[in-house]
Amino acid sequence: xxxxxxxxxxxxxxxxxxxxxxxxxxxxxxxxxxxxxxxxxxxxxxxxxxxxxxxxxxxxxxxxxxxxxxxxxxxxxxxxxxxxxxxxxxxxxxxxxxxxxxxxxxxxxxxxxxxxxxxxxxxxxxxxxxx
Amino acid sequence: xxxxxxxxxxxxxxxxxxxxxxxxxxxxxxxxxxxxxxxxxxxxxxxxxxxxxxxxxxxxxxxxxxxxxxxxxxxxxxxxxxxxxxxxxxxxxxxxxxxxxxxxxxxxxxxxxxxxxxxxxxxxxxxxxxxxxxxxxxxxxxxxxxxxxxxxxxxxxxxxxxxxxxxxxxxxxxxxxxxxxxxxxxxxxxxxxxxxxxxxxxxxxx
Numbered sequence: 001x002x003x004x005x006x007x008x009x010x011x012x013x014x015x016x017x018x019x020x021x022x023x024x025x026x027x028x029x030x031x032x033x034x035x036x037x038x039x040x041x042x043x044x045x046x047x048x049x050x051x052x053x054x055x056x057x058x059x060x061x062x063x064x065x066x067x068x069x070x071x072x073x074x075x076x077x078x079x080x081x082x083x084x085x086x087x088x089x090x091x092x093x094x095x096x097x098x099x100x101x102x103x104x105x106x107x108x109x110x111x112x113x114x115x116x117x118x119x120x121x122x123x124x125x126x127x128x129x130x131x
Numbered sequence: 132x133x134x135x136x137x138x139x140x141x142x143x144x145x146x147x148x149x150x151x152x153x154x155x156x157x158x159x160x161x162x163x164x165x166x167x168x169x170x171x172x173x174x175x176x177x178x179x180x181x182x183x184x185x186x187x188x189x190x191x192x193x194x195x196x197x198x199x200x201x202x203x204x205x206x207x208x209x210x211x212x213x214x215x216x217x218x219x220x221x222x223x224x225x226x227x228x229x230x231x232x233x234x235x236x237x238x239x240x241x242x243x244x245x246x247x248x249x250x251x252x253x254x255x256x257x258x259x260x261x262x263x264x265x266x267x268x269x270x271x272x273x274x275x276x277x278x279x280x281x282x283x284x285x286x287x288x289x290x291x292x293x294x295x296x297x298x299x300x301x302x303x304x305x306x307x308x309x310x311x312x313x314x315x316x317x318x319x320x321x322x323x324x325x326x327x328x329x330x331x332x333x334x335x336x337x
Binding site: 001002003004005008009031032033034035036037046048049052053056059060063 | 176
């Protein structure tokens with residue numbers, strides 16, 4: 001997959017707006033194969049490893065859903081003492097991983113994720129992608 | 132599936148170590164990680180292992196490496212192992228998603244030849260699941276545990292292993308020992324070059 005410069009800039013600008021408006025710490029878009037695609041925000045860790053583990057975590061959770069005959073788990077997030085992490089599948093092959101502080105409202109964050117998801121989807125639908 | 136980011140000028144490539152249980156996939160990654168940590172200071176990520184208490188791989192082992200520049204692009208290699216045990220079929224299939232290159236680590240022990248064959252057939256099935264085949268993904272074989280020859284342990288000779296797994300593909304293979312490091316770096320070097328060359332030919336310079 002080729003990610004063109006303009007497409008990357010546009011999508012990362014949307015992600016930066018998400019960070020500014022939601023108060024989240026870091027956002028990462030990864031494909032289901034565990035590759036890091038786009039990111040915004042500050043994170044003092046290895047994004048490549050976060051992408052690989054998140055894709056695996058999401059895929060394993062979906063297998064659990066299948067096993068117990070559940071279509072989908074609508075909420076997938078981990079609460080920590082200093083950092084929370086939320087996972088959302090925003091297209092068939094793209095996962096949005098958001099790190100945010102525990103004092104932020106999860107409900108509000110999810111609303112922001114939904115609107116960002118729409119914007120990213122529109123961009124991915126309109127931008128030139130070479131698969 | 133390789134990711135080429137024209138803004139960041141990076142090429143990300145995913146390479147998977149596949150093979151039967153206890154054939155030495157994790158040992159390969161540990162050896163590469165240890166060696167590269169000394170030479171590529173700061174360019175190599177942490178080795179992440181998701182294993183059971185008995186040190187058997189439960190999900191995968193993983194680490195990213197920055198291998199310098201090629202045609203002006205930073206080359207980022209992501210190395211994964213799959214769990215070898217038969218029961219972890221689902222996780223093996225998940226890890227294989229988007230693979231660009233595969234190192235098939237075959238066990239040289241005479242008693243493990245059937246397990247090699249089963250694992251190889253399983254690889255083809257799982258590639259098919261992701262709509263991939265061995266024409267589209269680069270593959271190299273490793274005939275591992277050759278060091279055990281010196282300990283008078285019964286090993287299958289390389290010619291027979293070639294015959295069993297590589298007679299049709301006739302792809303590159305390395306006799307190896309993941310424990311001593313014999314041909315471990317050569318294998319990863321070979322598959323990295325071959326995979327990246329194909330990715331560049333098929334995309335950037337298309």
